[in-house]
Amino acid sequence: MNTPTLWIILPLLLSGIFLFLLNRQRILKWTGTIISLTLAGLAAVLPINQLFNFLFWELRVSEEMLIYGRRFVLSDPDRPIVILVFVLCAFWFLILDPKNDPIQVIPLGLAGTVLILTAYAVEPIFYGALFFAFLALIDVVLLSPPGNKPTRGVMRFLIFQILGILFILFAAWLASWIDLNTGDQLLFVRSLVILALGFSFLLAIFPFTSWIPMVTEMNHPFLAGYVLSTYLVGVFLFGLRFVTEAGWFDQNISIQGALQIAGIIMLCYGGGLAIVSKHLGRMMAAVVISDIGRSLLAISLFLSGFPLFFSLVIIQSIAIGVWSLSLSHLRKVVRSLSFDDVIGAARQWPIISLGILAGYFTLAGLPLLAGFPIFWVLGSSLRMYPSWMVLWFVFGSIGLIIGGLRTLAVLTKNSGEEAVLILGSSFYRAVIVTITAVLILLGLFPQVLFSLTQIITNLLLEL
Amino acid sequence: MSSLLQYLAVVVLFLCPVGILLVDNWRWMIGLLGLQYIGVLSLVSVSWPLEIAVVKLVAGWMAAAILILTYVNLPTAAAEPQISINLPRRFFKGFTAFLIGLSVYSLQAVALRWFLGATTQQALGGLLLLGLGLLQLGLSREVIRIVIGLLTVISGFEVLYATLEASVLMTGLLAILNIGIAFVGAYLLLASYLEDTS
Numbered sequence: 001m002n003t004p005t006l007w008i009i010l011p012l013l014l015s016g017i018f019l020f021l022l023n024r025q026r027i028l029k030w031t032g033t034i035i036s037l038t039l040a041g042l043a044a045v046l047p048i049n050q051l052f053n054f055l056f057w058e059l060r061v062s063e064e065m066l067i068y069g070r071r072f073v074l075s076d077p078d079r080p081i082v083i084l085v086f087v088l089c090a091f092w093f094l095i096l097d098p099k100n101d102p103i104q105v106i107p108l109g110l111a112g113t114v115l116i117l118t119a120y121a122v123e124p125i126f127y128g129a130l131f132f133a134f135l136a137l138i139d140v141v142l143l144s145p146p147g148n149k150p151t152r153g154v155m156r157f158l159i160f161q162i163l164g165i166l167f168i169l170f171a172a173w174l175a176s177w178i179d180l181n182t183g184d185q186l187l188f189v190r191s192l193v194i195l196a197l198g199f200s201f202l203l204a205i206f207p208f209t210s211w212i213p214m215v216t217e218m219n220h221p222f223l224a225g226y227v228l229s230t231y232l233v234g235v236f237l238f239g240l241r242f243v244t245e246a247g248w249f250d251q252n253i254s255i256q257g258a259l260q261i262a263g264i265i266m267l268c269y270g271g272g273l274a275i276v277s278k279h280l281g282r283m284m285a286a287v288v289i290s291d292i293g294r295s296l297l298a299i300s301l302f303l304s305g306f307p308l309f310f311s312l313v314i315i316q317s318i319a320i321g322v323w324s325l326s327l328s329h330l331r332k333v334v335r336s337l338s339f340d341d342v343i344g345a346a347r348q349w350p351i352i353s354l355g356i357l358a359g360y361f362t363l364a365g366l367p368l369l370a371g372f373p374i375f376w377v378l379g380s381s382l383r384m385y386p387s388w389m390v391l392w393f394v395f396g397s398i399g400l401i402i403g404g405l406r407t408l409a410v411l412t413k414n415s416g417e418e419a420v421l422i423l424g425s426s427f428y429r430a431v432i433v434t435i436t437a438v439l440i441l442l443g444l445f446p447q448v449l450f451s452l453t454q455i456i457t458n459l460l461l462e463l
Numbered sequence: 464m465s466s467l468l469q470y471l472a473v474v475v476l477f478l479c480p481v482g483i484l485l486v487d488n489w490r491w492m493i494g495l496l497g498l499q500y501i502g503v504l505s506l507v508s509v510s511w512p513l514e515i516a517v518v519k520l521v522a523g524w525m526a527a528a529i530l531i532l533t534y535v536n537l538p539t540a541a542a543e544p545q546i547s548i549n550l551p552r553r554f555f556k557g558f559t560a561f562l563i564g565l566s567v568y569s570l571q572a573v574a575l576r577w578f579l580g581a582t583t584q585q586a587l588g589g590l591l592l593l594g595l596g597l598l599q600l601g602l603s604r605e606v607i608r609i610v611i612g613l614l615t616v617i618s619g620f621e622v623l624y625a626t627l628e629a630s631v632l633m634t635g636l637l638a639i640l641n642i643g644i645a646f647v648g649a650y651l652l653l654a655s656y657l658e659d660t661s
Contacts, residue, residue, distance in 0.1 A: 069631070140651070145654075150606060150654060162617070177579075190577075
């Protein structure tokens with residue numbers, strides 16, 4: 001037995017079996033959630049590379065698997081990543097409402113999680129890019145449920161991901177020549193530029209951002225939220241592994257400036273989009289784009305920024321989760337999610353609107369919500385860099401807050417309908433209220449989150 | 464493989480994507496895609512043993528077969544859309560393709576400095592596929608054209624990458640990627656006609 005079999009092959013087989021159970025929606029939802037949590041739990045407690053007793057047997061779980069001469073390794077320091085991706089997977093499965101959202105999320109989502117781990121585990125790491133191509137294919141199928149035509153955003157997503165992967169593979173090959181031609185600066189710069197281009201496609205960094213607003217506007221909100229959240233987290237984890245394995249943080253190689261400029265551009269783009277958008281789906285795009293920018297800024301701080309990055313990942317997933325859940329409920333009772341059609345929604349469906357506003361304002365960084373302490377620390381850390389960066393950081397954040405206030409104004413505007421209506425089952429309303437409470441509590445006690453993410457960083461980097 | 468045959472493969476790799484760009488009939492498009500993979504095989508076999516290079520052909524033909532089977536199963540009206548002969552559009556596409564061909568030809572010396580170990584024909588063939596595939600992606604909205612555009616771009620990449628890397632796992636994964644894109648294309652073509660049974 002080895003860890004890749006346990007956390008990659010086994011869930012992949014289960015996701016295949018789940019495809020035959022699409023008619024048993026409730027069973028599938030809870031089985032998927034429990035299996036994901038079990039796999040996360042095993043990652044927390046299972047001894048790796050050590051003998052241990054299980055019932056009548058003495059077992060040893062090794063950390064690697066060989067396929068065609070390539071190693072797939074999930075070792076002790078990778079535990080936090082395995083736990084993180086399976087817990088996030090379980091979270092999305094838990095909040096999925098089979099009555100509103102396509103149940104295909106369970107099998108395809110589990111397979112997608114496995115592909116993220118595979119990309120993370122493979123050595124040499126650049127092979128991982130290909131697994132993101134497979135993940136993109138799965139996400140394209142997920143975003144185009146039966147009965148619907150594929151949207152332009154989905155097609156553009158597919159094109160950009162495939163192109164990004166090809167760039168990364170080529171850059172990795174060029175980088176391998178650097179070892180042979182030590183000191184060849186031209187070769188080095190070439191490989192770095194191509195790699196940056198590849199990750200720009202994958203992470204939808206400006207100017208390759210257009211598919212995000214298209215997907216969030218035209219596709220099912222739950223599916224859009226799920227795909228954006230998990231895919232981008234996966235790419236970020238892969239990117240982190242890529243740069244840490246290449247030793248770019250240790251050597252005197254400056255990718256910090258590029259990361260910060262890209263981060264600021266994304267944050268401001270998101271802020272600008274939030275100011276001008278008139279559609280709740282596009283508002284989701286605005287916060288997702290800004291969050292990509294903030295994650296880039298956090299990573300640019302290297303060791304001190306890693307805990308911030310993991311805090312962002314956790315908060316972003318929770319906030320986008322409650323936002324998507326609420327939007328997919330609201331979508332059932334309004335014509336569209338454009339501002340004109342959701343006027344006064346908060347007066348009729350207060351709990352659903354609470355979820356929308358809590359999710360949005362958390363990601364916008366409103367004080368007392370969970371996003372604020374992270375953004376505060378991130379902004380403070382940028383003081384050491386040129387002041388224009390801090391100024392644009394503030395501009396982007398203000399743009400998001402303005403967008404949130406516009407959303408609040410639209411949702412609470414008097415539309416003449418005063419009756420409070422019940423939308424969604426009591427379980428999902430309870431989920432929305434609970435997640436909102438968690439977002440407020442994490443805003444009041446951010447040290448809980450920071451200490452957790454510091455532990456993740458220490459384990460991951462073996463500090 | 465003789466230099467002349469390699470040049471013949473380059474000609475095939477120029478004419479097939481241009482043909483795909485210009486024709487509207489799905490049979491012609493997929494047929495030309497299948498033919499294109501023979502050119503890919505020819506150029507990949509310069510760097511790899513034929514028995515491994517043939518994986519590219521098999522994967523490509525499987526992808527083409529998946530697309531053919533999908534069209535056969537599509538409702539007739541969707542599979543046979545009204546074709547209007549639009550000469551200016553075709554001229555524009557043809558002229559752009561010609562410009563791409565010209566650019567690639569003039570850039571071959573630079574390309575050879577990037578793709579160390581590639582022959583002139585491989586660099587030409589690979590870059591032509593990349594350029595014409597990107598043109599297809601840039602000018603199209605239909606699922607079938609986007610899928611074929613992606614397969615063309617990947618083919619170009621495979622021709623160039625074959626001169627750099629000969630890993631079995633990478634070959635296998637790229638073959639699965641080709642077939643996977645064709646399957647997803649097939650699903651997307653059929654998606655709007657499917658019923659959500661769950």
